[in-house]
Amino acid sequence: MARARIIDGKAAAAALLAGMTAEVAALARKPGLAVVLVGDDAASQVYVRNKARQTLACGMRSVEIRLPADTGQAELLAHIAALNADDTVDGILVQLPLPSGIDPHAVLAAIDPAKDVDGFHVVNAGRLATGQPGLVPCTPLGCLYLLRQTLGSLAGLRAVVLGRSSIVGKPMAHLLLGDDCTVTIAHSRSRDLPGLTREADILVAAVGRPEMVGADWIKPGATIIDVGINRVSRADGGTRLVGDVAFDAAMAVAGAITPVPGGVGPMTIAMLLSNTLTAYRARRG
Numbered sequence: 001m002a003r004a005r006i007i008d009g010k011a012a013a014a015a016l017l018a019g020m021t022a023e024v025a026a027l028a029r030k031p032g033l034a035v036v037l038v039g040d041d042a043a044s045q046v047y048v049r050n051k052a053r054q055t056l057a058c059g060m061r062s063v064e065i066r067l068p069a070d071t072g073q074a075e076l077l078a079h080i081a082a083l084n085a086d087d088t089v090d091g092i093l094v095q096l097p098l099p100s101g102i103d104p105h106a107v108l109a110a111i112d113p114a115k116d117v118d119g120f121h122v123v124n125a126g127r128l129a130t131g132q133p134g135l136v137p138c139t140p141l142g143c144l145y146l147l148r149q150t151l152g153s154l155a156g157l158r159a160v161v162l163g164r165s166s167i168v169g170k171p172m173a174h175l176l177l178g179d180d181c182t183v184t185i186a187h188s189r190s191r192d193l194p195g196l197t198r199e200a201d202i203l204v205a206a207v208g209r210p211e212m213v214g215a216d217w218i219k220p221g222a223t224i225i226d227v228g229i230n231r232v233s234r235a236d237g238g239t240r241l242v243g244d245v246a247f248d249a250a251m252a253v254a255g256a257i258t259p260v261p262g263g264v265g266p267m268t269i270a271m272l273l274s275n276t277l278t279a280y281r282a283r284r285g
Contacts, residue, residue, distance in 0.1 A: 013266035039069035091117035091276035142267025163206035
């Protein structure tokens with residue numbers, strides 16, 4: 001059997017960003033994305049820098065609010081209220097995780113749903129669940145884009161989502177239902193996980209367990225979207241990034257697969273900027 005086609009998320013994201021850059025260039029007022037970072041988590045600082053750099057490269061306005069780790073919840077909510085009221089800000093993202101002592105649910109609920117470019121507000125989650133237009137979480141939206149680009153119509157395909165988080169698993173399932181897939185959500189309590197995933201024409205793995213999905217979990221010819229990003233040790237003492245799927249083994253069975261890195265990751269920031277542009281349009285009718 002031929003080896004699987006590699007789904008190039010980096011190239012797909014670059015094409016999307018090029019299209020958005022051209023659209024933004026024609027706008028009299030540039031869409032604005034505000035990112036709020038509380039504390040000094042190293043990984044979060046990297047994410048925020050990357051988001052700001054990509055926002056500016058796309059021609060949008062980037063607003064960064066960096067707050068110390070001892071910032072109180074009331075002060076953070078006041079910053080969010082100010083961003084909600086700022087007409088030059090179209091999208092608001094609060095970088096997670098937040099320091100202990102701050103309730104993330106209260107913080108996310110404080111963001112204006114029309115500016116919630118992460119798609120985490122309960123209003124946007126409810127809109128997605130009921131098939132109404134709204135802002136959708138960036139990672140599953142990027143996964144759907146890659147699936148449509150790879151397969152065309154998804155109607156009638158059997159999809160298994162491995163993972164049930166509110167950030168990826170649940171919204172991914174709703175998006176696949178919206179594209180007329182037959183969807184199963186599998187998780188740590190599911191019985192016979194390999195049996196469930198072997199039925200999938202589309203398998204989205206989002207559990208955060210390195211190389212959990214082996215070749216014997218995959219239906220021959222299936223399309224695999226690997227959302228996992230796990231850092232594991234190498235024999236030489238260094239580390240490497242792997243997904244939730246054993247990539248080399250899966251290549252011999254699957255029809256198409258996203259690599260890690262270079263698959264879903266680049267799509268997440270592209271979809272964040274796409275959501276910002278969507279919010280800009282919606283707020284201006």
